[in-house]
Amino acid sequence: MSDAQSTRAALARNERKGLKTGTANINAPRWRNALFIAPYMVFFVTLLVLPMLWNIWLSLHRADAFSIGRFIGIGNYDRLLNDAIFLKAVWNTFYFVLLSVPPLALIGLGLALALNRQTRTAAALRTFYFSSSVLSVTIVTLIWRIVFIGQFGLLATIYGWFDATPPAFLSDPDLVMIGIAIATVWWCIGLPMMLYLSALQQIPKEIYEAAALDNAGRWRTLRYITLPSIKRTVILVVIIQIVMQFQLFGQAKLMTNGGPNNESLPIVFYIYQMAFTRWDIGLGAAASEVLFVMILIAAMVQFMVSRKKGDAQ
């Protein structure tokens, strides 16, 4: 057998081998492919799933900073229901969501519609409106404190020109939540705007041309062409914002510290106070679970309502 022949034979052997492993497993699961999602799964499980389960477990105990304490079943939940401050915090949170989500959804849409064009000005304004989103909550609240603060604030100065008294957004019990909502809308408006913009840019140009030939004016085009085309994004924005705004904390902590008289105390702030100020970890854990279920229900309801109304599109 010549060298060339033996090489060829060896190659053929290898080929056959390769072919065998290649075909035998074609329908079998390839577990090593799971490695691709392993890095994500590690963090997802250790930082999200385990703490979540651990939190449920904690909420069933009389836990404090040092020990998990004794098992008390739904005792913590019972305490929550009888805690007027917690119920107030729940009400405050719903009120805040109601105050902040509709403006975020509507103003975001308005900005996107206005800035959905290819001019330099529009591009600059898009950046401008989005820029507040990159600020940290500390900066945002600092800015809005400067605006709202009595006597020296921007608002007070402007009202002062007309010899008027500015609304006390930081201290009036009826206005504090509105003040926090204004700051929040200003802070969070960038994301809805960007989501709407990307949705608007997906709408084919020809549809607008067809509508123009169909004699549709601006309002009818908006009502019958644009809005139906971005319906899914509207739902997405509303769900995202509900989930986010239910978790109000930083603004309330830094602008009003929950006051006056707990008027601006949201659930997350309550959890923080119970768990990390009073070290009543079990109660804090139970309150977290209530918030979790609230967010879940709100998102599900929103999702299902829009699904039912929606079509097969």
Place this chain on the structure above:
Amino acid sequence: MTAQIEIKNVTKRYGSLTVLDNISLSIAANEFMVFLGPSGCGKSTLLRMIAGLEAVDDGEIAINGRRIDNLPPGKRGLAMVFQNYAIYPHMSVAENMAFGLRNISVEQSVIDARIKEAARMLEISHLLERKPNQLSGGQRQRVAIGRAIVKEPEAFLFDEPLSNLDAALRVRTRVELAQLRNRVASTMIFVTHDQIEAMTLADRIVVLNNRKIEQIGGPMEIYSRPVSEFVARFVGSPTMNFLDVDIASEGGFARATFPDGAKLQTNILTTGLPEKRMKLGIRAEAVKCVSEAAAATTEGKVDVLERLGDRTLLYTRLADDSVVVAEDIGLSRARIGDTVHLAFDGTACHLFGSDGKAYHPAEGASAAGREADHV
């Protein structure tokens, strides 16, 4: 009412780029006009300017004597069928068709009647409640046409409406468009780069190239008397044969000498021919494969055979390597590599100057064009 459309000295620029330069043409009422040209020649732009989707930089457009180029698209009394159909995706077929009518507050009973009639005509009655994503490409196309019909426009504008359909459907829709045209008395403007669509549908064709109108004429006029080499090349399939020839005069008519030395007597008058060396153009159907050498103009070697059933196209190579496509009967016995005798019809050829201008056989000329010499 049907539209008579007048386009006067229209120019379109994008920045420093001129895409249409001083275009003037007039479209008669009820005429089926096709804008034909290669991509980028400005044909769609011209249509979109008529529709009002592009601004007119210079010149004016009038419908029935009323200037419309400054009116918004909806006020021009036109309906357009788009290449990608542009059906409203979230509306049912019926809603799609009704939208344009509701916008101008047409009575619901009238809307219903018009939709019913259009749906019947287009055979989409069973689809009226469906959403566009439940329709095939051909059905969407019908909906787009239906949406145009119910508006009862003064003119229909079609922007390459068949180009997204598969080959079989395209042919069928083409025939249906021709039928539709007979039923709906209206002016129609149809943009295409497909010369077969243009030939089959048009009353008149506007051939556009390089920002300008090359030729306006009936399909057969465009086909048999193209004004320029561009039109001759663009219209007809297979593409017209072109040979560089030397011209001599024979009794007042041009006699062409092929690069391989063969001679062909034409009935194109030599008076007015600008050059001695020109391009001869002749369509494949005027170059026949003959059995006797005596009847042939020259001979060529077969490179490629295309059997089309009713006829066979022979891609032949002359002695000097110039390529000539010739036609033979469907049951041609020629094979690749054969040398075949080719008879050129001297009465059906054209001459083109170096500027591209075409010279045709004199109308009713009686030259001895058929007596082609064979060398």
